[in-house]
Amino acid sequence: MVLLPTWMILAIPLLSFIINGLFVRRFSGHLAAKIGTIAIGFNFLFSLALAYYFFQSGELSTLEWHTEWLRFQSNLIIHIGVMIDPLSAMMLVVVNTISFFVHIYSLGYMHDDEGVGRFFSYLSLFTFSMLGLVVAPNLFQMYVFWELVGVSSFLLIGFYYTKPSAVSAAKKAFIVTRFADLGFLIGILLLGYLGLSVNQGQISSVYSPLDFLFLNNPDVGLQLASSGLLTTGLLLIFIGAAGKSALFPLHIWLPDAMEGPTPVSALIHAATMVVAGVYLVARLFPLFNLAPVALEVVSWVGLFTSLFAAVIACTQDDIKRVLAFSTLSQIGYMIFALGVASDLYPLGYTASLFHLFTHAFFKALLFLGAGSIIHAVHTNDVWQMGGLKKYMPITHITFLVAVLSISGIFPFSGFFSKDEILTAALESGHMTHYLVGLFVALLTSFYMGRIYFLTFWGQSRSHENASHHPHESTWVMTLPLVLLAILALSSGWLPFANYLWFAHKHDHHSLNMTVAFSGTLAAIIGLSSAWFLYSKNNFSKVQKIQTGMGQAYQIIKAKFYFDELYLFVTHKIVFNKIAGPIAWFDKKVVDGGVDLTGEMSQTFGQKLTLIQTGQVQNYIIWFIVGFITVLTLYYNTVL
Amino acid sequence: MIIYLLFFLVAFFSLLAVSSKSLYHSAIYLMGSLSVTAGLYLILEAEFLAGIQVLVYVGGILVLLVFALMLTQSDILVNDQPTFTKKIMAFGVSTSVFALGVWLLSSLHLHSIILPTASSPAPSIKQLGHAFLSVQKNGYILAFEIISVLLLTVLISAIVIAKKEKA
């Protein structure tokens, strides 16, 4: 399409990973960093050009490049390829942009780290995997890259591999998502099986049952729905999406994933990997549309997650954890927006993806800003920060932009996207969703304001030497912050509905005034409460509230003890009752069998050596005995 | 009838040769066995061969054996008889070979082949000489030469192997 073949957008980060990972990082980590950044920079420009040309051409979807990979039967052929349609074009831009900014930021943030070469090669691997996922033309390739993304996430979360907490966080993330992927795989198999029995009619028989172009075709969808198993299949697939996007109850890995370096949190756990679940549901939306039960489940899970996470976020002290729960909450928004959409009220589809788009920018900005703060004060605890606005002006302003954006204040981007979600909920008649969503918006602005005021206002509560003031980060780190802030300001004005829509186009700019008004009111209430409680130096009111809530406060702060519950289940039940007997069987029976073969051979060999006596006469006896045997057996030939 | 007598003698001598306690006696019995075999050759009208048998085999090789006996002082071992198990094993093996051979041979139906009469004369020494030195296809000149070389080699190598080491 553009000057270069489209698969280059995948090949470049892959090459960067291979070259950096295998060769360059052994000589110079910084060279690897630069190579990685340049590669992704190129990818960034390429994705912009691709998106531009694609949306200009007005086509609906093109299968840019594909090649046959596996052939199971004549009607079950798996291709690998690159498919560009509005959804994947938008995702390409998002992934490449955030990745590029994170690369630039990491040039500064990871500069003094020993493993900087390794870091950048992992970043390239992750970018490659995420891009492969996004442009996948069928569920199979998507699954393969889904797993690759999980692996890259594991490598990046556990980057500080000498820290036990980082290692266990990486394991947790991988295991939880892997467990969810079991459901995903079964769902894929189910859909594929159903798809095989569909009469294709006028559809070209080039497509195999796992292709998106096949599954999203309306005729095919109706036939699949009539089989009665569509809901089950879609729910199973949704389990996979829930794992990757950390929806309740598989949310436990995301807060712990903050053990990774902050640029990793910005890239993976804010903007790209965790939205893979949203992407998956959006991809299969024509099918979800035909299974209203599945859509209901989706919307309730999303809503509950966003409320749950927002409540917990109000009590956390670690700045990155607050942002992690905030991510959970916003993803909940995206998911429930998809859940309230249908072909009568398709606004939810556009709203969800629009929020994905804007959220990527301001969440990445929040994380990178938090990284800048952590870099300056060497602690994550908000109770040890304070008064930073005079020392770190750029970080302050950009962070403020992001906070206002996430709270949904006009004219920042979050206002437009969040309001569109609430409008979708209201207009399609989901009143509960609308009200709860409004309440969550209030909570969002409250806890974001909380950490903003605690970090930047008031007096410095830092435990460091009083004469050692925190200073602003280098331009390498602040440049991405500024660029992201600009995007956070401007991306709201994009006429998104012209590009991404379902069923029929919707006029983007007609704001529902009720929603706009109530949304802004909620945001203002939240922000002002935060200002009231946290911007001064006297925290007595906060103490009163905390003790007033008593036990409830402790439970919320402990994240409702979900981590402990999961640990209990895994240790007491899975390890002891299930894994233990299996391990015994493996050790005693399987290993024992192998050992037995070895011992048998040895004993047999030892017994055999007794024939070698060294006595000539014994050998002669054996010789003659053999001779006699042969003659008796073959006397026919002899005679 | 002479034939059966000679058969008996050969069998008798060979049995004694392998089972006698003293090696010297064994050698003597071997000599007897070989001589009777020469007699058997005579019955088969291979006179030259009978002569050679006595001259070379008995007179040369057997004497060499006796020399070997004396030089290697094998009389030390003379009184060590083989163990009973060994004897049983050996007896079993040789009897089975014999039984197998007899069985195979008897299924060949050789009854019809009898010793020929004077109508077909035995070959003469002249024929033998011609056969040794003939260069035709049925001649054994090559084998003859090789045997001489072999004997020479063996002589030299025996000397080399057994000679005294330089002090």
Add this chain to the structure above:
Amino acid sequence: MNSHLLEWLIMSLFIFCVGIYGLLTRKSGVGLLISLELMINAGALNFISIHRFLYPAQVDAQVFVLFVIAIAAAEVLLALALFMLLIKKQQPVDITQLNHLKH
């Protein structure tokens, strides 16, 4: 004077088997040699007898047996030389001691 081939063959077979018995029984090296001579002798007798019964007018078997005798001589000679080596090492020629092929 009618005897048939079978009797001669069984005779030589008998001597051969006696030779095998001696081979497996004797402990001394020279004892082995003696049994070996018996076996060779049996083989030569076999040769001559078969040939005489089947092809009475030809000399081939006699030539062969002459060669066999020559080779038997060579073999005894070499065996003697080897025994001399053993004697020089103060070892009696006992084949049950010569078991270095054991390991």
